[in-house]
Amino acid sequence: MQPKDYHVILDSLAEAGSRPQVLFRQAGDGFLQVEYGENPRFNLVDSFRVLTVNGAVKGKRIPGLFETVPGIRTNLYHFDPEVLSVRKLIGEIKEVEESISEVMEIEFESRLITLPIAFEDSETKKCVQKYVKEVRPDAPNVINGYNIEYMALCNGVSVAEIKNMVCSTEWYNSGNGFWPGGGFFWPLDPRRAIVVPKYNPPRTWTPEGTVGIGGPCLYVYPTPTGGGYQVFGRTIPIFQFSQKHPLFKDNPTFFRAGDRIRFFEVPEEEILRIYQHVHVETDYEYDIKSGTFVVKDWLDFYNSGSVQQEVGELLAKQEAGTRIAPKV
């Protein structure tokens, strides 16, 4: 029997300037994982880099590369090893990694999508009621039949402030996953970073278009499904299996990695009207603006004294809120 070699890092690039260390990890005979930094950290800058490199590598149209799956600090390359050797693929990725050393130089294509939201709508209230009835009658995260008051409690703010926080930041998609078409969105304005625990145990049903937050991450449920995020409102369709509406003609999915979304509040009737115009009349026009995300601008904003001061104030409120909020 041959000796087993458990070392899975096939190659690496050392840390250079603001570029983190790059690790190339084997993941079977048709996948390669590229990871930033040996020690896991949560930093959106890593995700910006993932998407920038991802775009450049895909732009090379390398024969044998099927697809890529970006995560917050990793990218998974899916390829045909009989056409494209893992060594050749690593070489192609390294070339791109080495050409982008400074994070300050990073810019990537990023659409800004504006979505209406109805807070505390009747449909998402139904899924909370169902949860209480069928899964956990004593759920501490359900107050007055809903999650939004619990969210406010955990963050040491009012319900009105929660709504305002949701609507006054752009939310950045680090990549799709969990359920077909769903994106993982992070607040680009750290002063609006709501943080809440997830359901325990999860829900068995969530209506289409439900907007929820779990940890610091916002998710729009593309189709009816289970789920574990605290729910607070409903937006318009972001997925269409039938692909009848022109937006979904080429792909049933709307969100792409790197997209930003911004919410504005509308009455529930408006949301229901738009559902009709997306799924039945198929004539609703989505508000999408193409754009470029400039990391330098964002870092300047993020690191500015006034922003950081408000972040400190929010963290103090959240700490106080977490102390009094019941644990799930």
Place this chain on the structure above:
Amino acid sequence: MLSVLNGGIETVVEDWPGRIGYLDNGMSASGAFDNVALGLANLLVGNSPGEAGLEITGGYFEAEFGMDTVISVTGTDMKPTLNNQALPLWESVKVTKGDIIKFSHFGEFGFRAYLGVGGGVDVPLYLGSKSTCLFGSYGGYNGRKLQAGDVIRFGPVTQKLEALAGRRVKESARPRYVREWTLRAIPGPNASPDYLTEEGMDFLFSTPFKIQHSSNRSAYRLQEAQGLSFARPDGGVAGSHPSNVLDHAYAIRGTLNICGNTPILLVADGPTLGGYMCALSVINADLWKIGQGTIGRDFIKFEYCTQEEAIQARSEQRAWLSESSLT
């Protein structure tokens, strides 16, 4: 075409390699759980090996043919009958309009049977594949398993039925079904020394794990593993358990997810992304064996394999799934 009289436990339309290219939409490849049995079933009736057929899990599927055609049954022996006469496996058979095919339950070995039909199952291509994703309710026949009353259409057969009937898979080319399945696997992306200790990896590569009842087309859950020794005390920013990582994409099909102390093979309809480490990946050429693992009964054992051997195994499988396996 055929009319479904009884959908059985779980019968779905699947092809191979499934729906490739949509992982970053959160859509897994789906596809036949056992692509070898499907491939041989297709070859028998004159189709290309990746054509869509019916995947019958557990058993009790029953249907009436609405036309003359040629069919084949492969996979586990569910004691199929045609008009109550025993129907041979690994062989193409001509059927006549009005014939009734019936399956009993899964056999002594293996868990899934495949029904190949001349011209293949004709359902609309959805994102490039006819495969059903049960987890997401799309693809295949209305995104779901078959039920009584469904009418399944077939593609056109270009050859004479008489010429296609009576073909057999050579004895030597029939897959060997067992109760303890040895799956060749490659360590990573989260292995030793940073995630598991060397002893932890040795444990994974030497222990037979029982397949749990809760397994399905998304995940094959294996028995809890107390012998997994982690190389770190916790998951850092990702969580309190050392199996936690910041969400990363899963190398599906075939990666072994470690959820707490439970190893879970992520398969056909599996999740595309999540927050648990993955210790090894079953090689592409051995994925089919997972589909024949009977839940609550069979065991899975991982055998260490290199990239080079895995690539070699791909070309061997391609040779296996060809006319040369027929007689």
